Amino acid sequence: MENKKELRNWLDAFGLDHPLVIAGPCSAETEEQVLKIAHQLKDTDATVLRAGIWKPRTRPGNFEGVGALGLKWLQKAKEETGMLTTTEVANPHHVELALKHDVDILWIGARTTVSPFIIQEIADALKGTDKPVLIKNPVNPDLALWLGAVERMYTADIKNLGVIHRGFSSYEKSKYRNNPEWQIAIELQNKFPDLPLILDPSHIAGRRDIIFDLCQTALDLNFDGLMVETHWDPDNAWSDAKQQITPATLVQIMKDLKIRKEVSESEEYQNKLQNLRAKIDIADNQLIELLAKRMKISEDIGHVKKSQNVAILQTKRWNEILGKMVLEGEQHGLSEEFVLKLFKAVHQESINHQQAILDS
Structure with missing residues (x-):
């Protein structure tokens, strides 16, 4: 990947004095739910409203998203609050619909990143777009797959790229839903220091009580932003209820986080x-x-x-x-x-x- 410094421009353009915050529900459930959460987030540190429209579940029978209808709800939330919007795309058809509804940032999920075939199809559909594209790490700890997805996007002339660290599946028992394996994200960061790196603490944690600690660790490791699943009534969310927090909790987390300097000039x-x-x-x-x-x-x-x-x-x-x-x-x-x-x-x-x- 040549001219890697081009990759950071889209994030710098926000002019934020704090890490980028992407927040919103795991899934868009109803228009009322999306709008209510958006209005509760609009005066917080959250710049981007997230909501899953298509939800690829591990097993059939679970709630798999409201589909394209939810894109209209995101559009309305953007009109009413001024927040940018983002959603997951898993195939070229999703890309077409998301672009048609003026979604500001697209992200590619962990289950999609594992397939170079699908990644290439999405890259072809996005070719030349100036919208930021964020790529989650693959389900399993495979840095080459993660980098390969980034490189396919870059080769398709998509320069506004970033990555999302959401942890890795493991058979071993752990306090996390997905093990952080911080060293993999750090290695990616070392290879491409100008590629924005965003933490998804919700999917790493699997439960809300350790989200703050994960966010603080990410900032201590110089991550550029956070994507936190946020719901006005998390206990009754239609998907991933245990890992979602309220907008009020997000506000408190951002107040309590310590943003540290990269270096000190003190002798x-x-x-x-x-x-x-x-x-x-x-x-x-x-x-x-x-x-x-x-x-x-x-x-x-x-x-x-x-x-x-x-x-x-x-x-x-x-x-x-x-x-x-x-x-x-x-x-x-x-x-x-x-x-x-x-x-x-x-x-x-x-x-x-x-x-x-x-x-x-």
């Missing part, structure tokens, strides 16, 4: 930071050396197993290690989630080393 700050980063560099080098030492021991174990024709995976031993390390980690202030991810990665690398020995 004392710079000296302390430089000293601590030097210590981090030393610790990181020691960590790599220690992991390499562990893999050498794993290789020695691989040779012993090969000499006795013993299988690589010893499930009982592995479960004992995991349990012990989780307890050890807790004593050192490390979360169970982190310890499990770390040692599963170490275990997989150990298996790879031992497999190479058995195959040699």
Whole structure:
């Protein structure tokens, strides 16, 4: 992607002194509901009204959106409040209807991002548009798919692009509906620092009580905006009721959030930071050396197993290690989630080393 600096212009044009806020219901349910929420949001930090018109559900039988009728409600909300509007599009027909009803920003959902075929069809339908297009991360933690969707849009001469981080599905139990996997969003941000990055805390959380913490983490990581599902009566929402908040709660969240500086010119700050980063560099080098030492021991174990024709995976031993390390980690202030991810990665690398020995 050449001339990446072109990508930031549309967000800068808003001239906001706070992160971009996109808010509104998970689903447009009735005209009254959409208009009521829009009027409750119009004097808040929210610049853009969101509402799902077509709702691709995981399983059939659930509410799947009101369809094109809801676009007229968004139009009316825009006329009455002056808010910009956005909705999800999942195919070229959705694109055609959304553009016809002058939706200001289009977003592409996680289930769509996984398919390069559909992404290409949408890119062709949007070719040359000056409307911002936001791309949610794919359902599974695949950075290449996410970047591929951005690149297909860019190749279609769509320069006003952004991405939405909504977390990733996992079989493992977690306090989140979708695991944040912050490092994936950070890696994307490092590759394309001029690409606006927006957090969708609602889909990561799956419940409203941890939305504030997720928003604060996003701002601490230099995210450019937030997309928060907001409903005037969230407990009775037709979809995703548990993760929606009221406009009043959104106002309070925005008041409580701390927007931090990217850097400080203070000499004392710079000296302390430089000293601590030097210590981090030393610790990181020691960590790599220690992991390499562990893999050498794993290789020695691989040779012993090969000499006795013993299988690589010893499930009982592995479960004992995991349990012990989780307890050890807790004593050192490390979360169970982190310890499990770390040692599963170490275990997989150990298996790879031992497999190479058995195959040699």
